[in-house]
Amino acid sequence: MSIEREVAPEQVGFDAKRLAALDTHFARYVEDGRLAGWQLVISRDGRVAHASTCGRRDLEAGLPVEPDTLWRVYSMSKPITSVAAMMLWEEGRFELTDPISRWLPEFAAPQVYDRGSAGAPFTVPAAEPIRVWHLLTHTSGLTYGFLQTSVVDALYRKAGYDLLPKAGIDLAQACRDWAALPLLFQPGTGWGYGVSTDVLGRLVEVVSGQSLGDFMRTRIFEPLGMTDTRWWVDPGGDEAKRLAALYVPGPADGRAVRFDPIGQHALQEPALQSGGGGLISTAADYHRFTSMLLRNGTGPEGERLLSSRTVRFMTRNHLPGGVDLDRLQTGGFAETTFEGIGFGLGFAVVRDPVPARTPSTPGTYYWGGAASTAFWIDPAERLTVAFYAQLLPSSTHPIRPQLRQLIYSALTD
Numbered sequence: 001m002s003i004e005r006e007v008a009p010e011q012v013g014f015d016a017k018r019l020a021a022l023d024t025h026f027a028r029y030v031e032d033g034r035l036a037g038w039q040l041v042i043s044r045d046g047r048v049a050h051a052s053t054c055g056r057r058d059l060e061a062g063l064p065v066e067p068d069t070l071w072r073v074y075s076m077s078k079p080i081t082s083v084a085a086m087m088l089w090e091e092g093r094f095e096l097t098d099p100i101s102r103w104l105p106e107f108a109a110p111q112v113y114d115r116g117s118a119g120a121p122f123t124v125p126a127a128e129p130i131r132v133w134h135l136l137t138h139t140s141g142l143t144y145g146f147l148q149t150s151v152v153d154a155l156y157r158k159a160g161y162d163l164l165p166k167a168g169i170d171l172a173q174a175c176r177d178w179a180a181l182p183l184l185f186q187p188g189t190g191w192g193y194g195v196s197t198d199v200l201g202r203l204v205e206v207v208s209g210q211s212l213g214d215f216m217r218t219r220i221f222e223p224l225g226m227t228d229t230r231w232w233v234d235p236g237g238d239e240a241k242r243l244a245a246l247y248v249p250g251p252a253d254g255r256a257v258r259f260d261p262i263g264q265h266a267l268q269e270p271a272l273q274s275g276g277g278g279l280i281s282t283a284a285d286y287h288r289f290t291s292m293l294l295r296n297g298t299g300p301e302g303e304r305l306l307s308s309r310t311v312r313f314m315t316r317n318h319l320p321g322g323v324d325l326d327r328l329q330t331g332g333f334a335e336t337t338f339e340g341i342g343f344g345l346g347f348a349v350v351r352d353p354v355p356a357r358t359p360s361t362p363g364t365y366y367w368g369g370a371a372s373t374a375f376w377i378d379p380a381e382r383l384t385v386a387f388y389a390q391l392l393p394s395s396t397h398p399i400r401p402q403l404r405q406l407i408y409s410a411l412t413d
Contacts, residue, residue: 001228002067003041003284005051012044013413019050022406026399030055033255034397035372036247037065039388041283042407044381046291051283057244057390060258070233070243071388072266073286074277074369075335078197080289081275082136082346084204084215086310089132093207096136096345099129100199103206106179107199112141113182118154123182130187135200136345137318139328141183143194149331152184161195164265165272171212174272175202184330188320191328191343193335201275212273223303224292226285231278235267243267243280244390246371256391263390277370283388286375290384294377315365315379317342317349324351335368335394337401358401359408374400381411 009016019042029035037055041048053065088094094102101108107130111123126141134140145156146163159177160166166174178199184192201212208215213231221229233243246263247256266280292299297306306314319328319342326338336348339355347365366376372394375386387403394400 001225001282001284003048003051003282003287004067005048006043007047007049009049009410012047012049013411014042014044014049015410015412018406018410022050022410023052023054025402025406027054029397029399033253034249035389035391036245036256037389039065039067039069039071039283040403041287041384041386043287043291043294043384046294046382048287057242059245059247059256063241065244066242068228068242068282068284069388070228070239070280070282071373072244072246072263072369072371072390073279073281073373073388074371076281076286076367076369076373076375077275077277077279079293079346079367080216080220080279081197081201081204081212082314083306084212084220084275085132085136085200086306086314086345087219088204088207090307090310094132094203096131096133098132100132100135100203101129103203104175104179104199106176110141110179110187111182112186113150113152113184116151118151118158121151121155121182126183127186128188130183132200132203133318133345134187135196135203137343138191138193138196139188139319140194140196140199141185141187141190141192142178142196142199143184143192143331144333147193147331147333149333150184152182153331155181163262165274168271171198171202171205171272171274175199189328190330191319191325192331193333194331195276197276197346198274201273204275212275220289220305221285223305224288224299225301226281226288229279229281229285231273231280232269233266233280240267244388246390246392248392249396254396259392262392283386286386287384290375290377290386294379294382294384314345315347315349315363316344317351318344324355333393333395335370335374336366356401358404360404368394368400370394372396372399374403376404
């Protein structure tokens with residue numbers, strides 16, 4: 001399924017020339033080789049006002065980015081998993097304050113790293129259990145192995161969990177492995193990017209009695225018409241030709257260099273359905289998801305996935321004490337800046353755009369993926385934006401702040 005412009009920019013408060021200049025700016029990333037290609041979708045009042053593509057989805061094969069290109073959205077899977085969990089919460093299947101050990105007994109007695117090395121770590125018992133809201137807000141103390149900023153993530157790598165999960169391990173076994181590792185901090189006392197959303201996906205499985213993939217397909221993808229969103233692409237099918245290749249910056253000149261050791265994993269069915277980073281999607285499909293959120297839980301045909309009150313609740317700052325991420329952040333990489341930013345139930349939330357020196361509106365919520373994809377939803381401006389590229393890591397170029405700078409500068413009303 002492809003996506004096209006639905007309304008003239010001027011009809012919804014955009015300057016068309018400034019939007020064209022936006023495309024020109026990001027075309028330079030392709031012209032000088034920093035990106036192979038990209039896709040951008042901007043909507044206002046629920047209608048697509050700008051849809052553009054540039055460059056190649058596969059440099060080596062000479063294939064252009066097209067409106068129906070398939071992208072690894074990586075951590076943009078997290079908001080979808082969070083919505084899945086909150087759909088079950090709306091049914092009364094759990095409380096946000098419930099310990100997750102009620103369904104995942106391997107987490108009954110978590111230990112917290114206190115001191116020592118990866119070879120001889122010293123831990124102490126957790127002062128309180130990991131609760132459901134800790135998973136949704138990344139305040140659980142769980143981390144990622146690829147961060148390489150702490151003794152704890154070194155222990156994840158030692159256990160076989162780096163940028164990719166351990167080969168052949170399903171989600172249930174991964175959760176048992178993670179539960180046996182120490183937490184980075186006491187639950188609820190810090191903010192750390194990690195496998196919290198993957199564990200949340202396992203919670204969805206146990207509570208619903210379905211695999212995460214089946215729950216998402218029947219409860220989210222089919223109702224929203226997200227026909228192209230999936231966990232993998234059959235290498236023998238036509239869809240494989242639509243999948244963008246994955247790139248990293250070259251060490252010599254920063255030009256995009258193909259990275260098949262990670263990219264080829266999208267062409268094999270995963271043993272572990274990662275709710276934290278495993279989905280592949282199209283701009284059209286993800287636009288249906290963001291549009292549902294902008295409409296406060298209602299799909300394009302009137303299907304209600306969440307209550308409007310639940311969406312508003314999810315997109316408030318849930319960090320303890322209502323502080324910014326920079327007050328709680330522990331560890332390294334995340335798909336956001338930290339100053340002026342809070343975190344809700346599955347999304348970063350703008351509290352104050354001034355500290356980050358990037359235009360936005362308080363109440364805007366967003367997230368991104370490791371390969372330079374990103375989206376945001378601005379309820380006050382009735383705006384959704386999504387950008388797609390396939391360059392690891394997402395911190396290579398200042399794409400996200402530049403998008404905000406240029407798109408908000410194109411608003412005229």
